[in-house]
Amino acid sequence: MPTVLLALCAALALSFAVEAGEGGRERPVSRRPGDLAIRFASYGLLTLFWFVFSWRPWLAATSCVLTVAGLAIVSRLKRGVIGEPLVFSDFALIPQVPRHPDLYYTKPFGHPAIAGPLLLSVGVVVLWYWLEPTVLPGSPWMALAAILVLPLLLAGFAASLLTPLAAGWIAGQVPRPDPEADVARYGLAASLVLYVLRWRATRRDPPVPLPAANDSDLRPAAEIVVVVQLESFVDPERLGGAPIPALELFRARALQHGRLRVPAHGAYTMRTEHAVLTGRTAEDLGFGVFDPYLSAGGREPGSLAQLANAAGYDTAFVHPFHRNFFDRARVIEEIGFRRLVMEEDFAGAERVGPYVGDAALGRHILAEVRERTGPLFLFAVTMENHGPWKRGRLAGIDEPLDQYLHHVAHTGRMVEDLVAGLEGLDAVLCVYGDHAPALPNCRPGFGGTATDYAVFRFGCSTMPPRRVDLSADALGRALRGALARERDDDASVAVPRS
Template identity: 65%
Template sequence: MSFLVPFGLALGSCLAIEVFAGDTRAPFGRRLPDLLLRLSAYALLLLFWFVFSWRPWLAASTCVVTVAALVFISRAKRAVIGEPLVFSDFALLPQVPRHPQLYYIPPVTDLRIAGPVIGTVLGTALWYWLESSLLPDQPSERLAALLALPAGLFALWFAAGHRPLSGWIARRFPRPDLDSDIARGGLPACLLAYALRWGAERRAPVPAPATVEPQAPGDGVVILVQLESFVDPERLGGPHLPLMDLIRARAVQYGRLRVPAHGAYTMRSEHAVLTGRGPESLGFGVYDPYLATGGREPTSLARIARANGYETRFVHPFHRDFFQRARVMEALGFQRLVMGEDFTEAARVGPYVGDVALGQRVLAEVRQRGGPLFLFCVTMENHGPWKPGRLPGIDDPLAQYLHHVVGTGRMVEDLVAALDGESVTLCVFGDHAPALPTCKPGFGGTRTDYALFRLGRQGDAPRRADLSAHALGRLLRDTVAAEPAVAGSSSVTMPRW
């Protein structure tokens, strides 16, 4: 009885939190199976916390606080980037203390964070001392209890990843559908189920990929530049950017690019362009493709280019560990990585290496090539958040963004001017729209801007063609092979949508 009362109150409180404050846009699931699924997730969460203390009221309160925190974080995340909390977000947590400047939260030393953390630790310690444990007094029974409960929870988690339980979970969650699944079964259940489905997909046998036959190199130099948070500033109410005139006059193809997210998740757009894989092909790995595949993509642009005789280089003026980029890029097929440690003397604009300086390094890499070159560059100057103190005398977030985007425009203009006499393909694209107060989720249907230049040759008149990120990736395959893709292949130009 001493366990049932706090247990029941905790489940009821968690249910009330999700009913009245939950992060969902679909009708609340009222069917009995949905309610049982929701309550089962709360119960598992409570038992997880109970393992650490064997104090029912402490475990119950911790369970309620955990659900409330998940809901609050999910609502805050949706307000910024239009998407609720997903299981793969927890894999990014180690980045937060290492790179706090990249996130919209204070560092752990800030009293707004340190105060609640210290208070929680002290409060938990006091509660731990005041509430009696339910562990048996007999040493042998105590040891058995201490081992049995965590072993039981681990066995349940193991069983959930294997049949028949995994089959039941797969039928309940056949494909990613965050809003519907959270409304139906609750956020905790959705987090657990999606993690299990992702794990099952990783363990499933992978069909052998279609053989990619090496071809003669296509264009001598192919440069792909991913522009951080780039959209035409006029779409945000900003001034005209000269780069847009250059694009409309010189690019063989340009337009809006539909990317997988708003305001964040650079790796989704990056993966889509580098692999040509659409979200429907990624299953539950769609939320973080690098976490799902680790860069093991036999048909990535870099791998195809390398097989066709290109040097493959990746240029990014930030830490190697962020998004595990160094490991992922090597797996994708890049031979040479030029990263943060190579930019210690480069000019910075705000906290990051300026785009103009980055463009100069790209040109240096092109000049040093020994043969055909495929180079992928990721900019950093305009990475959010845009906070007061970032730029001298400019505190407004939009004004900071517009200041940085001028540098982005100059970088692309400099690249076009410097490479204009050579046979070069240059593609630039925005990874996602900026997470600004004036650029809310839903802006432009997650569309950024892209442009494809074919320098040093006579080409067709500029053409606007709006694409998805993965369609752009498939289109670019034709630039690293002497023979254009034929109709029906995986690299044909995608139609407009």
């Protein structure tokens, strides 16, 4: 038993030192007794968790410290690129990593850089099992009882955290999402657990009603509404690049344009997508703010797609990438889109780098407009300028920024083509960047979390262009006016499915 206590004390001390060192002066750890109690309890439970698998105290203690260190390293890397620490919803993305390793800046499991360390780790654990003796009781029956009782005790403690009494206490510790402050108070491991419990307790709360569209929204409703979410799009001049004609078109031709405050930097497309499609603010989402689709799974009765369906529009979601990424096909159908046009529909389309080019996507959007047989609401998500921008992506262009600027020029030309193709029609076109790119010269804090957007009105508006800076959710609420047409139930609208 002294060995167990000594190993546990070492695990607590070293884990605390790891997190204190990682935070440094920028994020000093809280020294309040209550906060320290929660932090050290998380280290202790983590040690016991690993202890269950081995009954070797020093292996369990080392595993605890390595887990804390691994989480701290990943969180620090993420903070440097995206501007926020590791959060519980990130673990829901783990199944996507082996399917799309390049999107997560890693290698396939079979690559030597990944397989080598994994095999080495397994070898070290096996050797440790052989070198360190177990502390199980000598009696077979006592050993069996210990093997059964400790996991049951841990499971019972986990179950107790799901009770209403525990939920009330946890709500007092983390009343609202503030990951940086809570990591400093309780440590990363404890914060992850507290947040997932708060998310679980609140995700079934009824959605906050949206305000009705008002006179300043895009009215009257249009026959064609096209919304295009532009991957990693910002004005390239903000990054030191050359101007593109599309931005001048924003200023000269758009009904409304400006900076768009989005909920993330460098990643998390789904946050901005959800904000525009639903009009819901971060405050509305509570602990679901980190991955809105994880909470509701797309069940949003007030989404733009649902509104368009009720008004008699054909609703199409166009995205030239895998159906399974972000579980997108299921989520987008749930959110209300009746037709999904995904990567398989772009077989043979021109690729620029690893992804379907924006020019091909733009041509498909205009083909959908030409072939419509009634009102159309089309929401598209581009893919060409998705990171990572690394050597070998484009022939003769190796610098990440140069690759980005090459792609963003294509995005701009696609916007110009869409404007030209919709000219003269009763249509609204909205284009916006989902987030700034995760480039070496575009780190968190660059322009806040602002991208650029524009809304074009064709066929009826003579208002001069105006600059209005918005949040993504406010843009989504404004777009409701473009879809608020009265449905003619006597008209039969037959829409071909692609």
